[in-house]
Amino acid sequence: MPEGPEIARAASDLAAVLANKRVLLIEFAFQQLKPHVDMITGSRIKSVRARSKAMLVEFDCGLTVYSHNQLYGRWAILAHGEASQVGLQVRMAIHVDEAVAVLYSASDIEVWPSANIGEQPYIRKLGLELLAAETTLNEVLAHIRQPKFQGRRVATLLLDQGFLAGIGNYLRSDILFAARIKPDARMKDLTVVQTNALAHHALAMTQQSFATNGITNDLKIAKKLRGRGMKFSQYRHWVFDRVGEPCHVCGTKITRLDLSGRAVFWCVGCQV
Numbered sequence: 643m644p645e646g647p648e649i650a651r652a653a654s655d656l657a658a659v660l661a662n663k664r665v666l667l668i669e670f671a672f673q674q675l676k677p678h679v680d681m682i683t684g685s686r687i688k689s690v691r692a693r694s695k696a697m698l699v700e701f702d703c704g705l706t707v708y709s710h711n712q713l714y715g716r717w718a719i720l721a722h723g724e725a726s727q728v729g730l731q732v733r734m735a736i737h738v739d740e741a742v743a744v745l746y747s748a749s750d751i752e753v754w755p756s757a758n759i760g761e762q763p764y765i766r767k768l769g770l771e772l773l774a775a776e777t778t779l780n781e782v783l784a785h786i787r788q789p790k791f792q793g794r795r796v797a798t799l800l801l802d803q804g805f806l807a808g809i810g811n812y813l814r815s816d817i818l819f820a821a822r823i824k825p826d827a828r829m830k831d832l833t834v835v836q837t838n839a840l841a842h843h844a845l846a847m848t849q850q851s852f853a854t855n856g857i858t859n860d861l862k863i864a865k866k867l868r869g870r871g872m873k874f875s876q877y878r879h880w881v882f883d884r885v886g887e888p889c890h891v892c893g894t895k896i897t898r899l900d901l902s903g904r905a906v907f908w909c910v911g912c913q914v
């Protein structure tokens with residue numbers, strides 16, 4: 643499942659094609675959305691941006707389209723007249739002069755007045771957005787220190803989009819590793835050094851993953867491993883999906899732990 647950095651990258655790719663363009667036509671597969679076609683067609687696209695795992699396309703007619711890809715949704719940019727991918731259902735298509743942006747398979751599409759998009763149920767529950775350019779380390783630190791989080795397990799919080807928005811499973815394992823936090827630790831168990839490290843790595847690693855197409859490992863280590871002929875899947879992470887492989891720092895074999903049905907990968911040598 644894509645995490646915040648992948649959705650933010652998709653938003654950036656879409657924005658490159660759609661931003662400031664006039665909508666020649668918008669098409670919706672769902673009947674309940676069709677009444678918005680006339681208003682959006684002919685308007686200009688103000689912005690395309692990601693909020694955690696949701697995509698927001700804002701039009702200057704005062705409407706915003708919210709979509710969430712869940713497991714199967716996928717955006718594609720097609721040339722005019724290009725056939726859409728066989729076997730995938732087109733759920734929304736935005737036609738501009740240069741291209742057509744198509745959303746396949748997603749079932750979670752809503753149209754909101756732009757002024758009220760903050761009230762959309764998924765958006766309303768989001769915590770601090772790690773991929774927003776204006777988010778600072780001090781804000782992340784102040785946010786995670788709030789008393790309401792202190793009794794909860796760090797590993798559980800990291801998948802809760804109401805805590806820090808944009809983190810998914812691969813970022814969770816690698817943030818815990820980089821901050822040297824055991825997977826079963828609660829917020830209140832952390833030392834000051836660990837709390838600071840958690841804030842730093844949550845922000846820096848999520849932004850690095852966005853900038854590098856998904857590398858959460860230290861970039862120098864990743865470069866060295868790539869130089870030795872390792873594949874992207876082998877060098878991109880600190881610990882995620884590396885069971886039995888040696889830790890990049892201490893050489894201990896990486897271990898897997900299941901928490902509420904989702905795997906956490908960790909190093910018993912480093913995370914003590």
Ligand SMILES: [Zn+2]
Binds near residue numbers: 889912
């Ligand atoms: Zn280690």
